[in-house]
Amino acid sequence: MVEITRLPEEARFSFRVAAGGVAAASKAFGVDLPTTIGGMAANGSRRALCLGPDEWQLDAAASERDAVVAAFAGIYADTPHSLVEVTDREFTYQISGEQAEELLTVGVPRDMALVTVGSGTRTLFDTVPAILVREADNRFTLSVWRSFAPHAEELLHIANKEFAAGL
Amino acid sequence: MLLIHCPYCDKELPELEFAYAGEAHIARPVDPSALSDDEWRDFLFIRSNPRGTHFERWRHIHGCGRFFNAARDTVTDKFLTTYPAGEARPDISKLTGSKA
Numbered sequence: 428m429v430e431i432t433r434l435p436e437e438a439r440f441s442f443r444v445a446a447g448g449v450a451a452a453s454k455a456f457g458v459d460l461p462t463t464i465g466g467m468a469a470n471g472s473r474r475a476l477c478l479g480p481d482e483w484q485l486d487a488a489a490s491e492r493d494a495v496v497a498a499f500a501g502i503y504a505d506t507p508h509s510l511v512e513v514t515d516r517e518f519t520y521q522i523s524g525e526q527a528e529e530l531l532t533v534g535v536p537r538d539m540a541l542v543t544v545g546s547g548t549r550t551l552f553d554t555v556p557a558i559l560v561r562e563a564d565n566r567f568t569l570s571v572w573r574s575f576a577p578h579a580e581e582l583l584h585i586a587n588k589e590f591a592a593g594l
Numbered sequence: 595m596l597l598i599h600c601p602y603c604d605k606e607l608p609e610l611e612f613a614y615a616g617e618a619h620i621a622r623p624v625d626p627s628a629l630s631d632d633e634w635r636d637f638l639f640i641r642s643n644p645r646g647t648h649f650e651r652w653r654h655i656h657g658c659g660r661f662f663n664a665a666r667d668t669v670t671d672k673f674l675t676t677y678p679a680g681e682a683r684p685d686i687s688k689l690t691g692s693k694a
Contacts, residue, residue, distance in 0.1 A: 464602060464603045464604075464657075464658050465603070478658065478659075479602070479657075479658035479659045479660060480602050480658060480660060482658075482659065536595070536608035536610040536611065537607060537608060537611070538606075538608075541605055541607075548603075548657065549656060549657055549658070549659075550611060550656055550657065551610055551611060551656045556656055
């Protein structure tokens with residue numbers, strides 16, 4: 428059996444900056460922004476996930492939301508960037524257990540061997556755009572837009588029941 | 595399912611993550627008002643539609659989000675190469691090992 432739980436909401440930001448601004452942004456956020464796509468770096472409760480050549484997802488504890496916004500506002504004049512809070516946009520599910528990887532292959536077309544521990548990526552889950560992060564060998568988080576969440580969650584539970592029934 | 599190499603992610607990824615975006619290397623005319631109607635029609639609608647190697651745009655929409663270019667054989671559906679948008683068209687004879 429695989430455990431599927433919805434995680435409580437923390438602060439989540441979509442961040443975009445040109446290559447020249449990565450150093451300044453890293454300093455403002457307190458985490459060295461990874462520059463390989465899929466790379467992830469963390470410092471305390473703050474975490475940066477590289478989604479594209481100039482795009483990151485920044486996570487922080489809910490209590491640090493205002494501090495993050497203020498830190499980036501401070502560098503805006505010298506480093507033009509886009510920081511948008513998207514906390515409310517997605518539901519994040521934690522999927523953990525021995526068969527977690529197999530459960531995700533129900534909807535993820537990507538070869539799961541490419542999703543290594545400590546990396547993340549934007550991909551699809553069934554037909555739903557999703558951000559998949561491999562936290563540990565048998566533990567993943569899957570973030571989907573909230574309007575798609577009932578479908579994604581239902582599908583996870585159906586597959587989980589099939590696993591439990593030995594199908 | 596086709597596996598497509600994304601030049602930005604540098605991985606072979608499933609076709610489902612990608613979207614096709616038409617023929618590549620078609621530059622918008624700098625001064626459209628100077629063109630005749632026929633020239634404008636050619637820019638908008640007339641495409642090469644070859645049998646064989648085709649240069650086309652793809653977007654890794656469910657991934658890094660980037661547009662890139664690919665050379666694909668329209669007969670075998672095999673991708674010969676993919677390369678970042680903005681780069682020059684690669685040499686076909688080198689890709690296929692024969693004169694194009």
